[in-house]
Each structure stands twice: as structure tokens, then as C-alpha cells.
Amino acid sequence: MLTIWGRFDSSNVQALLWAVSELELPFRRFDIGERFGGTDTPGFRAMNPNGTIPVLRDGDGPALWETGAILRYLATRYAPESFWPSEPVARANVDRWAEWAKINVTLGFTGPVFWRVWRTPAKQRDPAAIAAAITALTKKLAIAETQLSAHRFLTGDTLTLADIQFGHILYRYYMIPIDRPDLPCLRAYFERLTERPAYQNHVMVSFDALRDQCPTP
Known part of the structure; x- marks a missing residue:
């Protein structure tokens, strides 16, 4: 049995x-982090x-952290x-x-775009910074567009670990109110x-609880 600590609306979780x-x-999973608290307790810090x-x-087994390392494990x-080749x-x-x-993509979207658009109160948002971040992100998504023009998934015709790292942010990308370029292969991939x-x-799942809730540094 796997035990997972982390709130359900964390993109990494x-x-x-x-x-x-x-x-x-x-x-089994326990809601931990931000409004749920728990990450500063001695028990959690020991993990x-x-x-x-x-x-x-x-x-x-031992407690594992860092999403990429956990996924590879x-x-x-x-x-x-088909998901994680041995060759x-x-x-x-x-x-x-x-x-x-x-x-x-994930780092180019989560902080520069999602946090600025969704987690930052309207009066504190920086439209120029948001626009610049979307432009930078679009250049990366264009690479995926080319890749997905030849494959159903990021590396071929079956879902792999690469799709987990890439696809999990696309729901938020398509749901938040931003200007998005026309990338038909990316959109078809998301719909799949x-x-x-x-x-x-x-x-x-809903991320409404994160609206205008940028945590204090």
C-alpha cells in the first residue's frame, strides 16, 4: 500500500x-500543505x-520526496x-x-502564469509580466505541438511517464482565463x-480554493 502526503489540489500531487x-x-492519501497545514510538524520534516x-x-519503505524522483521510482x-521502457x-x-x-512547461506555467493569473489578487496582478510569461510558454508548447503532430502521446502512441509530467498542467492551462494560441495538436492531445x-x-478537479490565495513567502 502506498501512502501519499499532499493536498488534492497541488499540481505536483x-x-x-x-x-x-x-x-x-x-x-491512501492525507491532505497536507498550505490551508491544511502539517508540513512544519516534526514528523513531516523528519520525512x-x-x-x-x-x-x-x-x-x-523510506519516505520519498521530489515528484520526479517519486514518479521514476x-x-x-x-x-x-510501454510506460517506462527498460531498454x-x-x-x-x-x-x-x-x-x-x-x-x-510545468515551471514555465505554474509560477509565471498560473500564480500570477489565478493565485494573485486582481489588484496585484502584472498584465505585462503575464503576457511575457505566456509568450515564453507558447514557444515551448510549440515544440510539443510539433511532437504531437506525429504522435498520439508525447513520445509515441502510448501514455508514458513523460505525459504525466507534461499533461498534468494542461487542465489548468485550458481552464484559466488567458489568451491561448491555436495549437490544434496540443488541444487534441489534451482532449484525449x-x-x-x-x-x-x-x-x-476544482482549484477554486486557490483563487487569490497566494501564500505569504
Whole structure:
């Protein structure tokens, strides 16, 4: 049994829950972080000295933190070849797109766009900064558009770890009120993700509680 610590509307936790559900792994989860508190307790800091979520424990194993590391652990231990290949070159291909998505898309969207548009009160928003961030993000999404013009998923015709790292932010990307470019292959890819029960259950969830709730540094 997997135990997961992290609030349901954290995008990093959502990526983990989506992957766990795609792999059909049993789990229990505790709401931890921000309005739920709990990350500054001695017990939690003993598991993760950074005080961040998610944290995962597999049975009686050690506590694991950092979403990418957790995902690779679960994929290595539990995933089929189609999700996380064992052949080194094939695995590196999936892993490079997963890293690309995390560094270029997730980080380029979550703070620069989502936090500024959704989590920052209207009077404090910086329209010029938001526009610049969307422009920068669009250049990265155009790379995905090209890739997805040849594949149903990011690295081929089946869902892989790369899609977890990339696709989990697309629900918020398409739901928040921003100007979006016409990227038809990306939109079709997103719509394919929305047909997956695991995506529906763990990514397509309300983030209204985060509105205008930018945490104090």
C-alpha cells in the first residue's frame, strides 16, 4: 500500500496521483500543505526536511520526496514497458521529454502564469509580466505541438511517464482565463487525456480554493 502526503489540489500531487491511478496501485492519501497545514510538524520534516509535497512511502519503505524522483521510482518498480521502457535508449527518450516538460512547461506555467493569473489578487496582478510569461510558454508548447503532430502521446502512441509530467498542467492551462494560441495538436492531445478516468479523477478537479490565495513567502 502506498501512502501519499499532499493536498488534492497541488499540481505536483495531482501528477503523482494520476500516475498511481494509471498504474492501478492502491494508495491512501492525507491532505497536507498550505490551508491544511502539517508540513512544519516534526514528523513531516523528519520525512522531508524541505517541508514540501508530495511525500510518498511504499509500504514500510523510506519516505520519498521530489515528484520526479517519486514518479521514476514507481515507474521502475511497477510500470509496464510501454510506460517506462527498460531498454536504456528508449527509457532515455521518455525521460528526456519528462525532464523537458518539467523544466520548460510545468515551471514555465505554474509560477509565471498560473500564480500570477489565478493565485494573485486582481489588484496585484502584472498584465505585462503575464503576457511575457505566456509568450515564453507558447514557444515551448510549440515544440510539443510539433511532437504531437506525429504522435498520439508525447513520445509515441502510448501514455508514458513523460505525459504525466507534461499533461498534468494542461487542465489548468485550458481552464484559466488567458489568451491561448491555436495549437490544434496540443488541444487534441489534451482532449484525449480528458477521456482517461485517472486524469478525470485526479487532475480535472476544482482549484477554486486557490483563487487569490497566494501564500505569504
